[in-house]
Amino acid sequence: QVQLVQSGAEVKKPGASVKVSCKASGYTFTGNYMHWVRQAPGQGLEWMGWINPNNGGTNYVQKFQGRVTMTRDTSISTAYMELSRLRSDDTAVYYCARDLSTSTSCYDYWGQGTLVTVSS
Amino acid sequence: DIQMTQSPSTLSASVGDRVTITCRASQSISSWLAWYQQKPGKAPKLLIYYASSLESGVPSRFSGSGSGTEFTLTISSLQPDDFAIYYCQQYNTYPGTFGQGTKVEIK
Numbered sequence: 001q002v003q004l005v006q007s008g009a010e011v012k013k014p015g016a017s018v019k020v021s022c023k024a025s026g027y028t029f030t031g032n033y034m035h036w037v038r039q040a041p042g043q044g045l046e047w048m049g050w051i052n053p054n055n056g057g058t059n060y061v062q063k064f065q066g067r068v069t070m071t072r073d074t075s076i077s078t079a080y081m082e083l084s085r086l087r088s089d090d091t092a093v094y095y096c097a098r099d100l101s102t103s104t105s106c107y108d109y110w111g112q113g114t115l116v117t118v119s120s
Numbered sequence: 121d122i123q124m125t126q127s128p129s130t131l132s133a134s135v136g137d138r139v140t141i142t143c144r145a146s147q148s149i150s151s152w153l154a155w156y157q158q159k160p161g162k163a164p165k166l167l168i169y170y171a172s173s174l175e176s177g178v179p180s181r182f183s184g185s186g187s188g189t190e191f192t193l194t195i196s197s198l199q200p201d202d203f204a205i206y207y208c209q210q211y212n213t214y215p216g217t218f219g220q221g222t223k224v225e226i227k
Binding site for chain 2: 105
């Protein structure tokens with residue numbers, strides 16, 4: 001069965017960077033785009049971007065351009081999302097989510113979420 | 121960006137009730153709309169895609185309809201497991217945007 005398992009919670013200071021991992025299993029990792037979506041406490045869902053695990057191509061939402069980097073390691077079926085220059089309003093749960101296909105931006109499987117807390 | 125507006129924001133209902141949630145898009149998105157269910161502390165779960173296609177494993181009491189700018193999610197007979205927050209999401213145009221959510225709570 002398809003599973004996405006994310007790394008554990010992180011506490012970071014403002015200005016630092018965080019890197020969240022998402023290990024995929026149960027399907028061909030390179031066959032579906034992987035997206036990252038975040039959810040601030042008590043708030044709605046916000047798409048950040050996607051990575052094509054097949055060739056490493058990425059597409060980031062304008063808001064995060066220059067601060068977010070999505071990468072992958074196909075040898076271990078793992079996607080990564082790194083967010084730099086963290087601010088307090090980056091405090092959120094970060095989810096990886098598998099695309100239904102390639103770049104549809106509809107998500108059929110989600111990781112369990114990684115809470116990133118930014119606090120001085 | 122396309123704005124997605126859900127109504128109501130909160131819905132109080134009883135087990136066995138028929139429940140309908142509406143989602144409106146700020147411009148036409150054809151049928152590129154998904155519905156997700158989220159329970160506290162959990163990741164969202166895909167229920168419906170392409171406006172009316174039921175995701176595998178999702179109970180048949182869930183159904184979706186609509187096209188263009190107006191969509192609905194219907195739960196035909198509300199079950200205890202259905203109390204949650206429901207989000208619509210358009211994926212017609214980047215960036216895919218979500219509605220603000222509808223909380224279905226126990227009456």
